Amino acid sequence: MQVMTNEEIISEIKKFLVEEFEVDEAVLGPDAVLKDALDLDSLDYVDLVVVIESTFGFKVKGEDFVGMVTFKDFCDYIITKVNEKK
């Protein structure tokens, strides 16, 4: 995968959340509480794992979601994982 900047990673995250999960982009501020902002149920998290794998090339473990409270936490987690792969 081509090296992505943090901004590009966040942009990709917003893109799939808006296009695939039909989340309103306006709610995706850094402090947005992930569970409320995304309005996802347990089945949606299964699909989130799939889309992250296809977009960024790594698989999220279910337990990794536990520590993510805000949208910023979620983005930071993905940025860290993507940077580990560089």
Next chain:
Amino acid sequence: MNRVVITGLGIYSCIGTNLDEVRDSLYNGKSGIRFDAERKPLGFRSALSGTVPTPNLKGLLDRRMRVGMAQEGEYAYMSTIEALANAKIDEDYLVNNEVGILFGNDSSAKAVIESTDLARVKLDNTLLGSGLIFQSMNSTVTMNLATIFKLKGINLTVSAACASGSHSIGLGYFLIKHGLQKAIICGGAQEVNPYVMGSFDGLSAFSIRENEPEKASRPFDKDRDGLVPSGGAATVIIESYESAIKRGAPIIAEIVGYGFSSSGNHIIQPNVDGPMRSLINCLNDAGLKATDIDYINAHATSTPVGDACEAKAMTEVFGENGPLVSSTKSMTGHECWMAGASEIVYSTLMMQNSFVAPNINFETPDEDSEKLNIATKTVEKNIDIFLSNSFGFGGTNSSLIIKKYKNFN
């Protein structure tokens, strides 16, 4: 015993994606059969098929409701919202009353094969996503629609090959007749894609008249050479007469008879006895004589043996030159799991608009079909009572008799 009435119809098929379009196609003898070029490289002996547009559900349903819907479920959603609308059943009614669902469906091959292909590539089942399990099960239509419409009554799928849709209405009729349910969303759904029909094509059961797609499905014609697969979905809302009257529903017709049988012989070769007993049982259940039937919508799929057996059975029960007969499969192709429900919709449209749709492509009778009174062209005719036949692999037979509402009392 409760009287059982039809209060809503919906259709999504290769001859139209709503009731008005389908009524016009039936009246004009319009075929929905096309040559599907994508099937040839896949090894199809016959690439003929009814073609149905893919509904765009984005905007109609949110993502969670869409991801578990297989192709046939999408068709069934479309036919069901049309049927609920003309039955004047809204969300509030569904939430506050015990409305059931009984749909005929006997495959979800596309979802099963695509999920298997994906599993073989990923080698990690957690990467299959959340929707494929709900798309892959035979009950995909009922599990999805029951969730979407928040249904609280009976909730199950009827799998009986090409009689599935008919049995779903027949079983619903029994449940309401005996007071176990007040209203049920009945119907049938059939996926349209190469996956579901490949092994059926392998039996050399399909017409190979590929140079004339619209002439390929020719039930009862001497030169028929096989069926043409097709699909879509049809919905028939049925309820007790009392329930319909109480809520001021528009009553379209009454279901007065359901007959069924098993042929008890070969898995694919039909016989005369099985369909004949289904017809007789249906007339007996309705308390009607053969001469009371104004129109028969035949099962006839355009296969040499199947049509001959049905023609013989109808001649046994109705005599030579009995009621007008046509097979709408001449226009739609064989809608398989959906056919028993869609043909109730087609025939009810004819009843509402006083015509018998033609059995197109019936040009030369054979020794069996010459004894039938087949409508070769559209016939302007009042229909008070019709009978619809559906037969399937394994010898499952189902017949339904429907009566016009104005005949009440």
